Amino acid sequence: MEKxxxxxxxxxxxxxxxxxxxxxxxxxxxxxASKGEGLFITPQWGIVFxxxxxxxxxxxxxxxxxxxxxxxxxxxxxxSKFSAITEDKAKHFAITAILFSAVFPFLPFTxxxxxxxxxxxxTYIMLGWGLNIVVGLAGLLDLGYVAFxxxxxxxxxxxxxxxxxxxxxxLPLAGVFAAFFGILLGFPVLRLRGDYLAIVTLxxxxxxxxxxxxxxxxxxxxxxxxxxxxxxxxxxxxxRSPDEGETSFHLFFNLEYSTMHRIIFLYYxxxxxxxxxxxxxxxxxxxxxxxxxEALREDEIACKSLGVNxxxxxxTAFAIGAMFGGFAGSFFATRQAFxxxxxxxxxxSAIIVAIVVLGGMGSQTGVVLASIFLIGITEMFRDLEQYxxxxxxxxxxxxxxxxxxxxxANRKPTILMHGDKK
Amino acid sequence: MEYFIQQLVNGITLxxxxxxxxxxxxMVYGIIGMINFAHGDIFMxxxxxxxxxxxxxxxxxxxxxxxxxxxxxxxxxxxxxxxWTVEKLAYKPLRGSFRLAPLISALGMSIxxxxxxQVAQGARVKPMQPLxxxxxxxxxxxxFIVTVSxxxxxxxxxxxxxxxxxxxxxxxxxLGRAQRACEQDRTxxxxxxxxxxxxxxxTFIIGSSLASVAGMMFVLYYGVIDFYIGFLAGIKAFxxxxxxxxxxxxxxxxxxxxxxxxxxxWAGYVSLEYKxxxxxxxxxxxxxxxxxxxxxxxxxEKV
Numbered sequence: 001m002e003k004x005x006x007x008x009x010x011x012x013x014x015x016x017x018x019x020x021x022x023x024x025x026x027x028x029x030x031x032x033a034s035k036g037e038g039l040f041i042t043p044q045w046g047i048v049f050x051x052x053x054x055x056x057x058x059x060x061x062x063x064x065x066x067x068x069x070x071x072x073x074x075x076x077x078x079x080s081k082f083s084a085i086t087e088d089k090a091k092h093f094a095i096t097a098i099l100f101s102a103v104f105p106f107l108p109f110t111x112x113x114x115x116x117x118x119x120x121x122x123t124y125i126m127l128g129w130g131l132n133i134v135v136g137l138a139g140l141l142d143l144g145y146v147a148f149x150x151x152x153x154x155x156x157x158x159x160x161x162x163x164x165x166x167x168x169x170x171l172p173l174a175g176v177f178a179a180f181f182g183i184l185l186g187f188p189v190l191r192l193r194g195d196y197l198a199i200v201t202l203x204x205x206x207x208x209x210x211x212x213x214x215x216x217x218x219x220x221x222x223x224x225x226x227x228x229x230x231x232x233x234x235x236x237x238x239x240r241s242p243d244e245g246e247t248s249f250h251l252f253f254n255l256e257y258s259t260m261h262r263i264i265f266l267y268y269x270x271x272x273x274x275x276x277x278x279x280x281x282x283x284x285x286x287x288x289x290x291x292x293x294e295a296l297r298e299d300e301i302a303c304k305s306l307g308v309n310x311x312x313x314x315x316t317a318f319a320i321g322a323m324f325g326g327f328a329g330s331f332f333a334t335r336q337a338f339x340x341x342x343x344x345x346x347x348x349s350a351i352i353v354a355i356v357v358l359g360g361m362g363s364q365t366g367v368v369l370a371s372i373f374l375i376g377i378t379e380m381f382r383d384l385e386q387y388x389x390x391x392x393x394x395x396x397x398x399x400x401x402x403x404x405x406x407x408x409a410n411r412k413p414t415i416l417m418h419g420d421k422k
Numbered sequence: 423m424e425y426f427i428q429q430l431v432n433g434i435t436l437x438x439x440x441x442x443x444x445x446x447x448x449m450v451y452g453i454i455g456m457i458n459f460a461h462g463d464i465f466m467x468x469x470x471x472x473x474x475x476x477x478x479x480x481x482x483x484x485x486x487x488x489x490x491x492x493x494x495x496x497x498x499x500x501x502x503x504x505x506w507t508v509e510k511l512a513y514k515p516l517r518g519s520f521r522l523a524p525l526i527s528a529l530g531m532s533i534x535x536x537x538x539x540q541v542a543q544g545a546r547v548k549p550m551q552p553l554x555x556x557x558x559x560x561x562x563x564x565x566f567i568v569t570v571s572x573x574x575x576x577x578x579x580x581x582x583x584x585x586x587x588x589x590x591x592x593x594x595x596x597l598g599r600a601q602r603a604c605e606q607d608r609t610x611x612x613x614x615x616x617x618x619x620x621x622x623x624x625t626f627i628i629g630s631s632l633a634s635v636a637g638m639m640f641v642l643y644y645g646v647i648d649f650y651i652g653f654l655a656g657i658k659a660f661x662x663x664x665x666x667x668x669x670x671x672x673x674x675x676x677x678x679x680x681x682x683x684x685x686x687x688w689a690g691y692v693s694l695e696y697k698x699x700x701x702x703x704x705x706x707x708x709x710x711x712x713x714x715x716x717x718x719x720x721x722x723e724k725v
Contacts, residue, residue, distance in 0.1 A: 019503060023500075023504060030478075189709065192709055198457070211699070390533075400523050404519045
């Protein structure tokens with residue numbers, strides 16, 4: 001490298017440092033804190049200088065790196081290799097993953113905590129797969145997916161607590177309600193362009209949440225709904241001492257009573273629900289309506305000229321996605337036995353969208369990897385609660401910048417003309 | 423009647439704040455065709471910088487007009503740095519990528535900024551003593567006295583002055599011409615020897631500065647802020663931009679005023695709990711019935 005280059009990159013780094021100082025100086029350096037009456041400033045210059053130093057160093061290293069003409073950064077190298085491996089072996093991966101998840105509850109190291117995390121990851125996988133129909137296949141960015149999750153959870157909770165019907169009746173009803181909401185909300189707005197649609201769906205998500213908070217008579221407001229019935233194993237409840245005339249799960253199978261039975265049952269329940277979502281998506285992709293979704297995603301005008309009705313086609317995607325969101329919602333309600341509007345904030349929608357986008361829109365395997373990655377990692381750093389979301393948002397930006405199509409970019413057409421092998 | 427006038431005054435004040443934020447959305451949309459989702463959080467950062475400088479200057483005991491001017495300039499400068507950096511880091515590398523990529527990146531940036539401020543400044547709400555108090559009272563003989571506070575007058579006058587400067591900047595200067603040219607055709611503008619990247623950066627700087635002024639007004643008007651204010655204010659300002667016709671600058675101001683008025687009247691006459699629903703419903707209705715807004719140009723899609 002020439003001397004001129006080094007001086008140039010040095011200047012550049014100093015400029016970065018100045019900008020970093022302007023960024024971190026007031027917000028990080030002057031922390032406001034309440035003391036008695038009014039606010040006072042606590043200076044924290046140490047952290048500011050550390051951050052500025054890091055920025056200068058980072059910029060200098062990047063400059064050195066780019067001067068050596070190594071355009072491909074470590075990050076994109078890593079991910080492209082990764083996607084090359086997994087795309088070839090996607091089928092093997094899927095089979096291994098299903099087998100592993102089937103035996104997971106009985107592995108020696110699996111305890112209550114692992115099971116809880118696994119159930120959470122599976123819930124997000126299911127939500128991700130549901131949203132993947134809308135975002136990945138039909139190309140409609142839905143930032144209010146949590147609304148359908150909430151509708152599913154609340155309709156399950158309300159039906160189950162008011163009528164006392166069993167889980168297996170409430171679950172499809174909750175799905176139907178969510179799908180109905182999907183049609184109701186989708187019908188007026190689906191003709192909008194992509195980014196407008198994103199903002200409108202976000203608005204819907206917020207409207208639903210505000211209604212849940214304020215409609216006290218039905219939803220019990222911010223206090224939420226308690227005492228939601230737990231699911232039973234085909235009529236056999238998971239109770240230590242069953243009511244008169246009832247047989248509980250452990251008595252029927254002659255087992256020692258354990259709370260793990262219910263957890264394991266919930267685990268298999270969500271696993272099956274998620275796999276149904278996946279199976280459904282894989283099948284519908286090969287049907288005319290699935291093909292129409294993907295075609296619409298690629299070129300709406302071409303689709304219109306070929307006689308595809310864009311609004312109806314999008315509406316089916318929206319409704320089906322909403323239905324799976326509703327199923328996941330009722331699972332959530334029955335697992336928690338308590339729901340409140342707090343569980344259905346915008347950030348939840350953002351997490352689900354991030355899972356779909358990070359995984360590579362349209363890729364089913366990608367959703368699994370992204371859920372494990374995002375939920376697993378954030379679970380590991382539980383103690384660093386505050387920094388977790390910064391890392392989360394940062395990952396979204398970085399992945400978009402370096403790999404705008406996600407970890408497993410899978411936008412290969414599912415159907416090809418004869419002879420066109422590529 | 424008196425109550426109506428009071429709501430009108432409050433609505434215009436709130437509308438000025440929304441209008442200033444909406445300009446940032448509409449300018450960015452006009453020039454690079456993306457929704458800058460992080461703009462609401464830029465506004466929030468502006469509010470925090472203003473709060474911090476108010477506290478610092480409050481200790482020195484300088485005269486009030488000087489404090490206001492200094493805080494205004496400081497907030498504009500530091501917030502503009504944020505706007506500039508966000509564009510460089512999160513949007514510039516994505517130019518020419520598929521359409522939803524910048525939106526998702528902006529979403530990530532918004533999450534980062536919110537949580538960054540939460541970590542750096544704490545999650546609690548930040549109260550501030552009112553700096554400008556008092557006001558003019560009208561209809562003193564009737565049951566309901568209409569109060570127009572000096573603060574409201576200050577906010578509206580400052581907005582009008584800024585709008586004047588801004589309109590001059592866009593319509594009369596070279597910078598404004600370059601900016602409008604970039605909106606129409608970026609490639610052609612580049613061929614004519616205009617630095618498109620720099621023009622886009624300046625757009626972000628102007629948008630962020632105006633948002634920071636709105637942030638300062640917000641601190642003065644409500645006297646309490648937290649790291650989460652950017653989300654709702656951002657959505658409402660975006661609604662304002664769409665209502666006025668996205669891409670149109672007078673439209674953004676008009677839309678801001680309308681959203682401010684709708685929100686205050688809704689809160690005053692219909693229901694306080696559902697005032698945020700009003701803003702979202704207006705957004706949805708507008709997008710369905712006038713997708714181009716009041717002053718926007720029709721959007722022609724080409725194959």
